[in-house]
Amino acid sequence: MLPTPRPELMRMPQVAHGSLDYAELAGLGLDPDRTLDFSANINPYGPSPAVTKALAGVPVHRYPDREALALRRALAAHLGASPEQVIVGNGSTELLWLVALAFVRAGDPVVVVEPTFGEYARALALMGATIYRPTARPDRAFQVPLDEVAGDLRRSRPRLLFLCNPNNPTGVLLPPDSVLAWARDCPETLFVVDESYLAFASGARSVLDGAHENVLVLRSMTKDYALAGLRLGYAVGHPEVVDALARARPPWSVSALAQAAGIAALEDQAHLLRSLKLLAEAKRALVEGLGHLGLEPVPSAANFFLVPVGNGAALRRALLQRGILVRDCESFGLPAYIRIATRRTEENGRLLSAVAEVGL
Ligand SMILES: Cc1ncc(COP(=O)(O)O)c(C=O)c1O
Known part of the structure; x- marks a missing residue:
């Protein structure tokens, strides 16, 4: 057998x-x-023409920089953060899986604000988490069900919460203040805010601006910078949270091509x-x-x-x-x-x- x-x-x-x-x-x-x-x-x-140019000069016979230092420095400068607060991944998908791997134990309560990107629940289910799912409803214009979320936070004291903002598939944008208030009230919960689509929401504020120790922001460079085939994403948060993700990540998961493309794309704002x-x-x-x-x-x-x-x-x-x-x-x-x-x-x-x- x-x-x-x-x-x-x-x-x-x-x-x-x-x-x-x-x-x-x-x-x-x-x-x-x-x-x-x-x-x-x-x-x-599509991506900046500078990306295509940068790709042509990448030596593919060498392993990429495991720490992706040049790219992390470029991202940190772009975000006004330090490189220790930034980790890159093989798409933001790898990073959200690392969050589950690094933080969730079997039986842990977690919250996923639905309907949303299915990978959060998939990764959490593999860890054996108990998932609470406050759900936005069509008859309420798909607005984030704030009372339901607050109730689940209060009752379950979850290990972490996933929120996509603006949300896939609804496109609804939640001002960062609600998340920051939750983060203040629940210091033992990691609030993972997926801002993969924030750049498309003109004028939208990031939850990063209110920086809380227990808030981790995920961003994708496959959507706005159009690098889907190369796979590239990053997370920004407290250095200890970022370090936990780095420990869980397989080595060399972000290719040399993706690192070079990321730097070139960032330079062409x-x-x-x-x-x-x-x-x-x-x-x-x-x-x-x-x-x-x-x-x-x-x-x-x-x-x-x-x-x-x-x-x-x-x-x-x-x-x-x-x-x-x-x-x-x-x-x-x-x-x-x-x-x-x-x-x-x-x-x-x-x-x-x-x-x-x-x-x-
Ligand atoms: C909300 C959300 N987060 C993350 C991802 C994954 O993006 P990436 O290509 O960076 O892995 C997607 C892809 O559809 C998405 O919709």
Whole structure:
């Protein structure tokens, strides 16, 4: 008989994600290069040209710097923090897994504010945590259920709390003050705030500005800086928390290419700001276009937004047959919704035509 894996592994929830599923496309006879992906929330204007240039000069025969010191120094300077407060990871996904690995014991109470990115609960389930899930509701405009969160914090005194801000998939932005007040009231809880989409929310404040010892901020460089294929993210927090994550991390998890790309991307803020401005305008026009088709997108602070369509999976299927991929929201417990990430104006036009053709 084969050795059996840990029981927690078998009980872990299966998590769906956006982005192209190459096997699915092959099954449908679709060419990935000709499929327009509205399902992954990535800056469609791509990375800075400086990134491509930097990649060409990276020696790939050597191991990367295990500590990623140059990149951490660049991030620290960008954030007004010290390098000891910053850790980089193979995408923010690796970092949130490290948080679970480093801090959560079997049976620990933890809080995940739902509906949200599925990896938090997956990582926590593998650690055997008891997960409390205060959940934002459609009939309350998907606002973070502050009373429910406060109740779960009071009753369970959790080891940690995960909050995504602005939230995936709802796009709802919570001002940092609530999190900072919770952090003050619950010093024994680690508040992990995933700000992977904060750059897309023009003018939004970061919870970093109110720096609390028990707040850890996660950021992705795969979304705003468009480095999804390279995988790069970072976390900022108290040096002792950051050190715990560093101890749990496998060595060399951030490649030399990703480190060089990260430094080059950070140096070209003009490219980022230009593309974010174009994207905000493209989003406004796309939301308006969907409105003209009789749809009512949910107001969102991010580059993506939810749209109630009746049967999300059916619309996804119909659009995919036309070479257009959107995210159906069944896995978020919202089967009546799709999530659309804004792309460039001309591509958004193709989505609008396809939706009009399919009808609802
Ligand atoms: C909220 C949120 N956090 C983190 C991630 C993971 O991003 P990364 O590519 O940095 O691993 C995603 C990806 O979809 C996300 O939606």
